[in-house]
Amino acid sequence: MGKLEGRTAVVTGGASGLGAAMVTRFVEEGARVVATDIDRERGEVLAAELGANCTFIEHDVADEEGWARVIATASGFGNFDVLVNNAGITIMGSIESLTLADWQKTMDVDLVGVFLGCKYAVAAMKETGGGSIVNISSAAGLRASADLTAYNTAKAAVTMLTQSVALHCGRAGYGIRCNSVHPGVIRTPILDKVMAQVEDGEGMMAGFVAQHPIGHIGETDDIVNVVLYLTSPEARFATGAPFIVDGGLSL
Numbered sequence: 001m002g003k004l005e006g007r008t009a010v011v012t013g014g015a016s017g018l019g020a021a022m023v024t025r026f027v028e029e030g031a032r033v034v035a036t037d038i039d040r041e042r043g044e045v046l047a048a049e050l051g052a053n054c055t056f057i058e059h060d061v062a063d064e065e066g067w068a069r070v071i072a073t074a075s076g077f078g079n080f081d082v083l084v085n086n087a088g089i090t091i092m093g094s095i096e097s098l099t100l101a102d103w104q105k106t107m108d109v110d111l112v113g114v115f116l117g118c119k120y121a122v123a124a125m126k127e128t129g130g131g132s133i134v135n136i137s138s139a140a141g142l143r144a145s146a147d148l149t150a151y152n153t154a155k156a157a158v159t160m161l162t163q164s165v166a167l168h169c170g171r172a173g174y175g176i177r178c179n180s181v182h183p184g185v186i187r188t189p190i191l192d193k194v195m196a197q198v199e200d201g202e203g204m205m206a207g208f209v210a211q212h213p214i215g216h217i218g219e220t221d222d223i224v225n226v227v228l229y230l231t232s233p234e235a236r237f238a239t240g241a242p243f244i245v246d247g248g249l250s251l
């Protein structure tokens with residue numbers, strides 16, 4: 001029997017990279033998955049590949065009305081008890097070079113989207129006996145870089161948002177756990193998008209590898225395994241915790 005047999009999960013940013021890897025593994029583990037993304041084309045292709053247990057919904061995580069639709073769909077499948085707030089963007093820029101528009105865009109996707117996801121999931125999960133919310137932050141939420149001003153700030157805020165949600169749900173006795181995961185650099189399409197923003201992309205990649213004491217960057221499975229653990233009863237005593245899976249990057 002799969003680890004998520006008979007359960008329903010929502011994964012945001014599910015069309016690409018880490019999100020697509022989670023959606024795929026969750027379906028393999030028996031879950032009914034609602035994958036959301038702004039990238040309809042990739043999302044629909046993935047859902048078609050995975051078959052009846054995967055439903056794709058086009059949704060921008062910063063769109064509050066859309067969240068009601070996403071959660072209603074997941075609740076309609078029954079046993080909705082897993083949400084992974086995974087969608088994210090990285091816009092590079094220092095305090096001098098970053099524009100207000102880029103700052104606000106980053107906050108909308110990387111922080112407001114997580115806030116809304118937690119808010120709507122708690123409202124649904126508290127009615128059905130609880131669940132597990134996993135917020136994908138970053139090692140960059142623990143350690144700053146001069147050129148990641150907005151991303152560092154949003155990802156650090158996700159750590160604190162996670163703790164506040166965990167405390168609230170504990171106090172209310174909802175049976176809802178909320179944890180954050182902090183990946184190091186992982187081989188996904190987001191890396192191409194970051195490298196495209198600088199002159200020496202290859203040099204940047206070599207620098208990424210050098211920053212990881214373990215000697216290499218990570219693969220999607222390194223993160224999916226931890227997320228799967230956090231959704232399972234084995235993690236029943238874990239809440240409000242930052243799970244750092246970064247090859248030592250944040251040390």
Ligand SMILES: NC(=O)c1ccc[n+]([C@@H]2O[C@H](COP(=O)([O-])OP(=O)(O)OC[C@H]3O[C@@H](n4cnc5c(N)ncnc54)[C@H](O)[C@@H]3O)[C@@H](O)[C@H]2O)c1
Pocket residue numbers: 012013014015016017018019036037038039059060061062086087088089090109136137138139140182183184185186187188189190191
């Ligand atoms: N890859 C890494 O090195 C790394 C490291 C640390 C943290 N993370 C975090 O992991 C998460 C997934 O990143 P990834 O590497 O898979 O990137 P990715 O670019 O491959 O995938 C991100 C997905 O989010 C979607 N998305 C973007 N804006 C959205 C919005 N407004 N609403 C809904 N979906 C939206 C994109 O279309 C894309 O499918 C992000 O939160 C990222 O910050 C990634």
